Amino acid sequence: MSLYGLNESHRSGSQKLPYSNRALECDLTRVRETWRKSRRQHDRFSVYNFLAAVFDLVMVWHAEDHAIDRAKRALRLKGRPGGDHIDPFAAVIRCTSPRKKVDAKALSKWAHALRFAAEYKASSEPLEHFMRRRGGINACAAELSRLSRTEIPTR
Amino acid sequence: MPVRAFPEFPTINLKKEAMPFRMSRTLRFWVEVECEGLDLRMANNREVASILREFEGCGDAMRSLNMRGQVIWKATRQMLDRLADAEREVEDEWANER
Numbered sequence: 001m002s003l004y005g006l007n008e009s010h011r012s013g014s015q016k017l018p019y020s021n022r023a024l025e026c027d028l029t030r031v032r033e034t035w036r037k038s039r040r041q042h043d044r045f046s047v048y049n050f051l052a053a054v055f056d057l058v059m060v061w062h063a064e065d066h067a068i069d070r071a072k073r074a075l076r077l078k079g080r081p082g083g084d085h086i087d088p089f090a091a092v093i094r095c096t097s098p099r100k101k102v103d104a105k106a107l108s109k110w111a112h113a114l115r116f117a118a119e120y121k122a123s124s125e126p127l128e129h130f131m132r133r134r135g136g137i138n139a140c141a142a143e144l145s146r147l148s149r150t151e152i153p154t155r
Numbered sequence: 156m157p158v159r160a161f162p163e164f165p166t167i168n169l170k171k172e173a174m175p176f177r178m179s180r181t182l183r184f185w186v187e188v189e190c191e192g193l194d195l196r197m198a199n200n201r202e203v204a205s206i207l208r209e210f211e212g213c214g215d216a217m218r219s220l221n222m223r224g225q226v227i228w229k230a231t232r233q234m235l236d237r238l239a240d241a242e243r244e245v246e247d248e249w250a251n252e253r
Binding site: 017018020022023026027029030056059060063064123124 | 204207208211212213214217218219220221222223224225226231232
């Protein structure tokens with residue numbers, strides 16, 4: 001199975017346009033705005049709006065085969081530390097949410113849950129629906145950890 | 156089936172590739188406006204690409220995935236809000252003129 005479940009025809013089917021730093025900045029601003037809105041809502045499920053924005057952005061990057069290098073660019077643009085192993089989901093979360101509000105543990109959990117969704121969610125299913133159906137953010141993150149140690153299941 | 160039975164469908168159009176950029180209806184309209192009203196199927200792909208990049212760079216267009224996981228282009232909330240404001244202003248002006 002290909003990483004994140006996108007097949008080659010979907011990846012190569014679109015005409016690829018260069019992705020400028022201005023475009024990257026605009027995308028990150030939109031995700032950050034979603035973060036602010038979700039914080040204002042004071043609803044425990046509002047974090048799904050933010051996670052969906054992160055997920056959508058990274059999945060577009062991935063569909064264009066540039067998830068890692070765009071994540072690196074985003075980190076560089078925002079002056080955030082990177083490291084050798086870049087997880088695009090973690091990178092976008094780090095670039096669009098304040099460090100005081102999202103600690104390392106939460107960031108890691110959200111990134112794991114998003115990676116799980118990227119692997120097993122159908123394109124047509126909304127992220128929130130998928131995650132809640134699979135038991136929530138913690139359950140999705142735990143499931144990915146469990147699966148990485150054991151056999152890969154079906155959707 | 157004989158091709159001549161349908162003379163109103165010129166086969167020459169079939170040589171032209173379908174539009175390479177999948178776009179939402181609103182965005183397509185505004186890209187066509189930028190192309191001076193030209194049908195995008197007839198427009199130069201480079202021109203469309205440069206308009207899309209311009210729109211993307213100023214936050215009016217964004218890439219997204221459709222239900223089939225394909226990359227599409229759509230108008231951003233910023234652009235839709237601005238269009239809605241402009242429409243409201245025109246309506247207000249019309250109401251005032253009456």
